[in-house]
Amino acid sequence: MLVVRRTPLLIAMFSICVLPSVAATEGSYVYCDNGLRCVMAPCPSNSARDLATGKIVKGVSIDLDRLSQKDKALDLSDKLYAGKVVVVGSIENRTQTLNGKQYTLPWLVAIGIERASRDSERSHCSSH
Numbered sequence: 001m002l003v004v005r006r007t008p009l010l011i012a013m014f015s016i017c018v019l020p021s022v023a024a025t026e027g028s029y030v031y032c033d034n035g036l037r038c039v040m041a042p043c044p045s046n047s048a049r050d051l052a053t054g055k056i057v058k059g060v061s062i063d064l065d066r067l068s069q070k071d072k073a074l075d076l077s078d079k080l081y082a083g084k085v086v087v088v089g090s091i092e093n094r095t096q097t098l099n100g101k102q103y104t105l106p107w108l109v110a111i112g113i114e115r116a117s118r119d120s121e122r123s124h125c126s127s128h
Helices: 002-024 076-082
Strands: 027-033 046-050 056-058 061-063 085-098 101-116
Touching: 027 076, 027 101, 046 061, 046 085, 076 085
Parallel strands: 061 101
Antiparallel strands: 027 046, 027 085, 046 056, 085 101
16 A cells, blocks of 8 residues: 555656656757868768857767657758758767777667758868
């Protein structure tokens, strides 16, 4: 009986303590081609600007698997290349093997498209 009464309290405590920290890891980014060309892997050809901090993450790849079908239907290839959209997501480091060597590389894990980007937000892009 006591367990049943405490369950809602435990759920509320979990929501307050854990969920804000999960949401805090998401941010808004402008991902684009930065003009650098690849000589050998890993390639530094793409960058992502964190709009909250202004920090630019170089050599980042993008994972679009978690986007909704609606967002995937936006013909994102050209828009991402030019930095014309603001992507909601988070940066995570992933280990990859390239040319027999292991690298830990940054990935922008996109979960949504927020809006069109402004010129000032894509100043790190080669198309700007």
